[in-house]
Amino acid sequence: MAFRLLADENTSHRLISACHRLVPGFPIIHIASWEDRIWLGLDDAALLICCAEAKLALVAFDRDTLAWHAGRLLRGGQDHAGLILFRGIVRSSDYGYQSRLLTGFWKDEGSAWDWQNRIVYLPKST
Numbered sequence: 001m002a003f004r005l006l007a008d009e010n011t012s013h014r015l016i017s018a019c020h021r022l023v024p025g026f027p028i029i030h031i032a033s034w035e036d037r038i039w040l041g042l043d044d045a046a047l048l049i050c051c052a053e054a055k056l057a058l059v060a061f062d063r064d065t066l067a068w069h070a071g072r073l074l075r076g077g078q079d080h081a082g083l084i085l086f087r088g089i090v091r092s093s094d095y096g097y098q099s100r101l102l103t104g105f106w107k108d109e110g111s112a113w114d115w116q117n118r119i120v121y122l123p124k125s126t
Contacts (some may be wrong), residue, residue, distance in 0.1 A: 003029045004111070005084070005102075006051060008060040009040055012092075015059075018099035026103055027111075028059065044069040048080040057082035057115045059102065061092055067119055074117060082115030086122050 005028040007016055019026040031039050031047075039050055044065050051058050060066055063085045070080045084105075090098060101122045110120070 003027050003034075004055075004057060004115075005029070005059050005106075006031055006034060006054075006056040008047070008058055008062070008066075010062060011060055012095060014095040015098050015102075018095045019103050022099050023103045023107070026106070028102075045073060048073055048083075049078065052079050052081040052116075055081055057084055057118075059084045061086050061090075063088070063121070070117075070119060079116055082113075082117070083119045084110070084122060085119065090122065 007028060007030045009031050011030065013030050013032070016028055016030045019028050031037075039047060042050065044062070048058065048066070048069055058066070058081070060083065066083055066085065070083055073080050084102065086092075086098060086101070090101065105120070105122055105124065
């Protein structure tokens with residue numbers, strides 16, 4: 001399976017399972033299952049750089065620091081591979097809602113996008 005999305009270490013494995021139940025083969029993997037866990041514990045900037053090299057958009061809840069680090073990378077002339085962040089109204093324990101938001105967004109539009117240097121907040125504002 002070609003993964004396009006990487007869930008950060010603060011994202012529950014239950015989100016990954018819920019996404020795979022809704023959409024078999026959904027292209028997401030948890031960071032703890034990626035590359036023999038070597039990315040676990042990386043600081044945000046290093047993780048964003050690694051994701052850019054692997055062409056993996058990062059899925060996370062950390063709206064404050066990840067978006068800030070992504071902007072800092074851009075201002076420094078470096079790219080990131082994209083961020084999908086859940087808004088504060090999405091409870092961190094509501095894996096069903098998270099998975100419906102993510103898989104629906106990915107199916108409807110996200111899978112076709114060029115993710116380089118893009119940040120999306122779910123649910124999307126209308």
